[in-house]
Amino acid sequence: MSIKAIAFDAYGTIFDVFSIGALAEDLFPGRGEALAAAWRVKQIDYTRLRTLSDRYEPFSKVTRDALTFAARSLGLALDEAGAEALMTAYDHLAVFPDSAVALRRLRALGLPLAILSNGDPPMLRAVVDQAGLGGVFDHLLSVDAAGRFKTAPEAYALGPKAFGCAASDILFVSSNGWDACGAAWYGYRSFWINRTGAPLEALDIVPAGIGDSMHDVIDFVTRALDG
């Protein structure tokens, strides 16, 4: 089976969200990790609830709302300046070193590349440009165009539409197990970068590839193109 294009999740896959936790720790010493974790959980919860109930709002708003809840749930007095600083951190994330290498290598193979993310267009544009990746991606695909967050089929459908080929010819790469499984359900060949040593999601589906880092994606793609 060949691979004609590759779509990547953004946050946690291409971009390292570590700096958000570090900033949270600066704001709330000893509680930063807990705040970042609660924020992330609630952010994902809200994307799902709003999609299930057909109450879509852009990821920036969902993320801001989740931060409000997370701070309250931990009893942290987050003021507007702190919230703004944490939100702005999303525009200044570092690229994982293995992802930077992989994007260059995969691009050199002549494969069209895209980001397919829950992030809304301004967020994606900002983080991609500040990282100097503006010329790397053929498409920055935001679920905003579908009005539904992953794992809704309408969100994943943006990939085949942009690339003009079947989902089964596109490799979808994510560090989130649920995202890799959701993409596989949709019909992609999916690859799970298990950066944290998590167990596979018990969802009756297994991604086509699983590895520790983006280096394993390069190997997977190279083998697929040779095979």
Added chain:
Amino acid sequence: MSIKAIAFDAYGTIFDVFSIGALAEDLFPGRGEALAAAWRVKQIDYTRLRTLSDRYEPFSKVTRDALTFAARSLGLALDEAGAEALMTAYDHLAVFPDSAVALRRLRALGLPLAILSNGDPPMLRAVVDQAGLGGVFDHLLSVDAAGRFKTAPEAYALGPKAFGCAASDILFVSSNGWDACGAAWYGYRSFWINRTGAPLEALDIVPAGIGDSMHDVIDFVTRALDG
């Protein structure tokens, strides 16, 4: 505004899931609370992911899958007997004392009552019957009939259909903030029993009523019927 019927969430609202954590603690001393918490989170995650991706499976299977994942994520060696014991605990939950009182009082007011739960029909039947509540509810509504879990509109639609009245004439009662918000989005008058002192979900919607226990539901309903 009158209230013509009341629909209740089941787990955590009518039935106390404390015994599950206690059993988990017996199986894994010192880790029971963590296992029960991780299990619950993953159980809800899986209901949402399967609904978003249109991959419905009954709640019993989703719950069992979530247990498998939760145990693995914590590095706990859960054998089949342990898993079976934890699953069976769902059929033997105690009724919260305030819920037992409220169900009698609300029933005495002549209001038709239902459970509207993610649980599948055999699970709901088992837990209701063992608790001696078989005669209390006019309807045991499982989202299984809709093939979608809450907060999907198809799941909440079971209430108005069963009671034969508009959602806005039905009070929907849940201890889960997201469930109370989802029901309000759908069109119910909803009541959030905030048993744990959690902050309100930041979802741009506020339940019609909020209280600490089911006693506050009695007050809310009594006032609504008098008003």
